[in-house]
Amino acid sequence: MLKKIKKLILYIIFLIIFVRCFEVVFNSRKFIQTSSEQNEKILYKEFNYGDYTNIKLLHTATGEVEEIPLDIYLYGVVAGEMPADFEMEALKAQAIVARTYTIFKIMNGSKHKEQNADICDSSLCCQAWISKENRLARWEKDKRDSNWQKIENSVNSTIGKVILYDGQPINAFFHSNSRRIYRITN
Numbered sequence: 001m002l003k004k005i006k007k008l009i010l011y012i013i014f015l016i017i018f019v020r021c022f023e024v025v026f027n028s029r030k031f032i033q034t035s036s037e038q039n040e041k042i043l044y045k046e047f048n049y050g051d052y053t054n055i056k057l058l059h060t061a062t063g064e065v066e067e068i069p070l071d072i073y074l075y076g077v078v079a080g081e082m083p084a085d086f087e088m089e090a091l092k093a094q095a096i097v098a099r100t101y102t103i104f105k106i107m108n109g110s111k112h113k114e115q116n117a118d119i120c121d122s123s124l125c126c127q128a129w130i131s132k133e134n135r136l137a138r139w140e141k142d143k144r145d146s147n148w149q150k151i152e153n154s155v156n157s158t159i160g161k162v163i164l165y166d167g168q169p170i171n172a173f174f175h176s177n178s179r180r181i182y183r184i185t186n
């Protein structure tokens with residue numbers, strides 16, 4: 001009888017330890033999640049992305065300057081910089097980097113001040129941009145709608161997101177060398 005009671009007590013102690021361990025793990029996960037959510041909120045609060053809602057885009061072929069909403073401009077950048085059949089997460093990362101790079105350029109003095117523009121459409125100077133019309137024309141007909149929708153989604157689902165350091169946008173350089181190497185070797 002005494003042996004059975006001892007066993008039962010041992011079982012109860014074991015069960016209590018197990019439940020406590022589970023609680024600790026669960027709570028620490030909750031804490032990590034909450035703190036990263038809070039960080040995100042703080043970052044957005046510190047940076048007023050709304051000041052850069054519109055940008056002046058210089059079309060290098062014509063010399064014309066067009067004022068367009070930043071996120072509409074980014075459709076043309078993502079479409080110009082990355083193939084639409086890349087993974088959605090890669091396109092979203094490209095959208096955030098391009099948004100950050102654009103805002104940084106405007107905040108830190110555009111190369112195109114004399115032309116009354118914030119940024120141009122050349123990848124050799126600022127960053128690539130392609131009009132929707134030209135982009136669609138280069139895709140196969142049956143992929144045009146879905147490809148463009150994917151590009152728009154990558155920008156729309158990251159609206160307001162920029163990469164900050166100390167509350168300021170970073171100079172978010174990016175390159176497409178890997179893609180070029182792929183083309184050369186294939």
Ligand SMILES: [Zn+2]
Nearest residue numbers: 119120125126
């Ligand atoms: Zn430029």
